[in-house]
Amino acid sequence: SWVNWDASSIEEDLIASKELGIDHIRAHLMWPYFQIDPYVMSSVCMKNLESFRNICEKVNMDYHISLFTGFMSGLFFYPSWQKKLTGNFGEGIFTNSEMIKTEEFYIREIVKVVGDSPNFLGFDLGNELSCIALYDKTMIHNALVFKFIKQYCLLLRLSALSSLLS
Numbered sequence: 001s002w003v004n005w006d007a008s009s010i011e012e013d014l015i016a017s018k019e020l021g022i023d024h025i026r027a028h029l030m031w032p033y034f035q036i037d038p039y040v041m042s043s044v045c046m047k048n049l050e051s052f053r054n055i056c057e058k059v060n061m062d063y064h065i066s067l068f069t070g071f072m073s074g075l076f077f078y079p080s081w082q083k084k085l086t087g088n089f090g091e092g093i094f095t096n097s098e099m100i101k102t103e104e105f106y107i108r109e110i111v112k113v114v115g116d117s118p119n120f121l122g123f124d125l126g127n128e129l130s131c132i133a134l135y136d137k138t139m140i141h142n143a144l145v146f147k148f149i150k151q152y153c154l155l156l157r158l159s160a161l162s163s164l165l166s
Contacts, residue, residue, distance in 0.1 A: 002033050005048040007055060014061045024062035024121060027052065028069040029110065031126075032079040038102040041109045049113050056119045063119055067107065068093075068126030100151075 017025065034045045056063050069077055078090055085099050086092030092099050107123075114120045 002030055002045045002048050003042075005044075005051060007051050010052065011055045011059065014055060014059045018059060018061060022061075024064065026064045026066055026124075028066045030077055031068050031106070032077055034110070035079050035102070035106045037081055038085065038098075039105050041106070046109070046113060049110070053114050053117050053120070057117060061119060062121050064121045064124065065110065065114060066124050066126055067110065068103070 014025075029045075029049070034042055034049075036042050052063075055061075076090060078093075082093070082099065083089045085102070086096045094100075110123075
């Protein structure tokens with residue numbers, strides 16, 4: 001887990017995966033573990049993300065990061081502070097302007113760790129975004145989800161470019 005990190009176990013798994021012919025993986029960041037307050041990242045999880053990056057580089061495993069893992073295996077994973085910003089648990093993820101600012105902060109912080117890694121392939125915005133949208137009682141529709149995706153894709157490109165140039 002990102003909280004109870006075992007670097008040697010992760011390295012062993014990645015080496016075993018390479019031996020099976022796997023050359024890239026998808027890593028899910030558990031959003032509530034990483035962003036513990038609207039503008040505060042978990043130092044433990046960020047250190048472990050850096051360790052993950054280093055292990056991937058050491059064993060030459062390419063990786064892809066899933067940012068907003070808000071839904072997985074039938075469960076929702078939202079930061080505990082999200083309800084304070086939007087009024088209801090699970091609402092406003094795509095639409096609340098304050099929530100969007102915190103998400104932009106989160107993306108920028110993650111890019112600082114992985115953006116210039118030679119094994120980093122890119123991001124996806126999250127696991128099962130459609131489930132998050134369905135749970136959102138504001139009944140957003142696909143056009144808003146696509147707007148959200150376009151906005152963050154642009155931010156990711158700009159952040160990655162900035163990371164590479166600095």
